Amino acid sequence: MEKVSKVFWISIVMATVFVGWGVVAPDQLGEIMDKTKVFFLSSFGWFYQLSATFFLIFAIFLIFSKYGRIRLGADDDKPDFNRTTWFAMLFSAGMGIGLLFFGVSEPISHFASPPIGEGGTGEAAKVAMRYTYLHWGFHAWAIYAVIALVLAYYKFRKKQPGLMSVTLTPLLGKRSTGIIGTIIDVVAVFATIFGVAASLGLGAAQINSGLSYISNIPNDFSVQLIIIAIVTVLFILSAGTGLQKGIKFLSNANLVLAVILLILFLFIGPTRFVLDLFTTTLGSYIQNLPSMGLRLAPFNDENALWIQNWTIFYWAWWIAWAPFVGTFIARVSKGRTVREFMIAVLIIPTLVCAFWFAVFGGTGIYFEFFEGLDVSGQSLETVLFFVYQQLPLTGLLIIVTLMLITTFFVTSADSATFVLGMQTAHGSLDPPLFVKVTWGFFLSASAVVLMLSGGLNTMQTAIIVSAFPLTFVLIAMSFSILKDFNIEMKYNKKLKIKSK
Template sequence: MEKVSKVFWISLVLASIFVVWGVVAPTQLGEMMDATKAYFLSSFGWFYQLSATFFLIFAIFLIFSKYGKIKLGADDDKPEFKRSTWFAMLFSAGMGIGLLFFGVSEPVSHFASPPIGEGGTGEAAKTALRYTYLHWGFHAWAIYAVIALVLAYYKFRKKQPGLMSVTLTPLLGERSKGWIGTIIDVVAVFATIFGVAASLGLGAAQINSGLSYISGIPNNFTVQLIIISVVTLLFIISASTGVQKGIKYLSNANMVLAVLLLLIFLIIGPTRFVLDLFTTTLGGYIQNLPSMGLRLAPFNENDASWIQGWTIFYWAWWIAWAPFVGTFIARVSKGRTVREFMVAVLVIPTLVCAFWFAVFGGTGIYFEFFEGLNVSEQSLETVLFFVYKQLPFTGLLIIVTLMLITTFFVTSADSATFVLGMQTTKGSLNPPQYVKVIWGLFLSASAIVLMMSGGLNAMQTAIIVSAFPLTFVLIAMSFSILKDFNKEMKVVKGKQVKNK
């Protein structure tokens, strides 16, 4: 018990209040969340846009800066995991379920209702993929990369506890250890809970849809509740084995299944069309990145609504996930240099995500544009299985997908219980088992409450609101590490002058 911090108890009380409120008055909670979501989206869209752009610019700056050779650890530290395993772990924790849930649904949705111009056209198809790349590409991974870098630097090079508050010591001094630091860590815990809970809700909905397609199991809240309960048990068991075993093996399994599914889908689908579409839209994405990443629509209410519902929501989601994903990536990145770390975390996952959406989304668009099928009219959670029906080996695709969703589900929740445990036990790299079990149960309970009180809308609200105060913390962390990097470079320069 001595390892548990004040952050644990404060977070536990607040999380309990939220869960009880959702169980007792889900409708009231849902209405309150809808009003809150509308306010934040309309009032602070500009803030989220500028913040996401800041992280991308900062990440690029670090790659080309003089700080690139600084190691995340002692100068003689070697990486704990080989590169392929390291990449698999950061990728499966970072995107996971979302790639399957939105793989077809997002590009097809943008194709039917694009952010600019008329829907259903060839130009709309290219725009759809460019904006999907925007949402899952450089901006998202820049947020993760910057936060993970800061946490890894202070944990492994400065030998500090792996807490968000500790990273602000260069700016706040001793106040980072007082009540201000406690508030910062509680904000990080809540952003993690809501960010991950939303993904668990999406995963449960999609597993239910796949089972419904295969066996006719009803697609409803009761079945999704059972799915969450079963997976909760699985990820608590997995979490008990630790990073070296459970998460490592699951991450590698995720990567194998994901690559298998991607290759099968590419080969049996409209291969040449997809590859042509990927090439042209990737170029368009890079060319239009600045304008898309800062686009708002002050003169057009419909366009503004689209940007708020998609782009702003995504920036908030990635920011809400940043403490969780950042802590986890930091945990497995000891021994990497700043430059190696930033390039790997920023560039490789962006290209993989872009190719994934080109294959899955491009195939969905092909069937609607050339075959006249109503792909875009399917629900978000069922559209992937609708596309599978148009391809050979439908049963195999569905089975592999359900296995992949389940392993992604377990890995994300597994990683999150470790991170929440770490955040609430003063940065311990081996949080007590009971702490991880408690947070595992609260993650699942929060996902259930969000589903009861408004489904995807409620999840979006929780993410957007929890990300708002956290954004200020993450920006401050960026300036904090810059301050310490400059100190370190002065010491190195001083030693070089002395040696001469």
């Protein structure tokens, strides 16, 4: 019990109130969430856009700065993993339920209702891919890279606990361990809960839709509740019975399955069209990156609403996920230099995500544009399976996809219980079992409450609201590490002068 911090108890009380509210009055919660979402999107869209752009500029700055040679660990520390394994881990961090859920659904949605111009045209297809790359590309990975870098630096070089509050010590001094530090850690906990809970909700919806495609299982909330219950038991067992080796095996198998699915999908689909589309749109994405990343459309309400519901939502989601994904990336990156770390985390996952969406989204667009099928008319969770029906090996594709979603579900939730445990147990790398089990329950309960009170819309609201205060924390972390970098560089310079 001594390992548990007051952050745990404060967070548990607040999480209990939220879950209880969702169970007792889901409609009221959903209504309030709707109003809150509209307020934040319309009032603070500019803030999320500028913040995401700040992280990208800051990440690029670090690559070319004098701090690039600083090592994430002691000067003589060697990386724990070779480059190939490390790259694979970065790839796995970029993979998840979201890529399967949005792989076809996002590009085809943008194709039918683009942020600019008329839908259903060749130009709309290119715009659709460009904006999908924007949402899953450099901005997203810059947010992860910066936060992971800060966490890795203080953990491995400064030998500090893996807490968000600790990284702000250069700016806050002793206050980082007081009330302000507690507030910061609670904010990080709630952003993680809502960010991961939204993914669990998406995963349950897509597993349900896949099962309904291959059987007579109905596609409704009660089935999704059963799916979440089963997976909750699995990841709580994995967290509590020493089955981490099994989870590692699942993670590796997941990576192999994802690569197989990607290659299979590429070659049984319209291969040449997909590769042409990827090449063309990747170039235009890079070319239009600054204008897309700062676009808000103040003179067009329809376009502004599109940006709020897609781009701003994604920036908030990545910010909410930053403590979770950042902790994972930091843990596997000991011994890397700042420059090597930033280049790898920015570029490799971005290219993988872009290619994934080109293959899946490009195939969906091909069937609608050239074959005249109503791909964009399908729901977000069923459109992937609709596209599978147009391809050979439909049954195999569906089975592999359901296996992938399930294992992503289990491994993501299992990792999240560890991260939440660490954040609420003084940064311990071995948080108490009851803490991990408790967070496992609240993750699933939060996902159920969000689904019950409005589905994807409520999930978006929870993410946008929880990410707002966390954004200030993440920006402060960036300035905090700059301050320590400068102190370290000056100290090293003095040592060199003395040695001469």
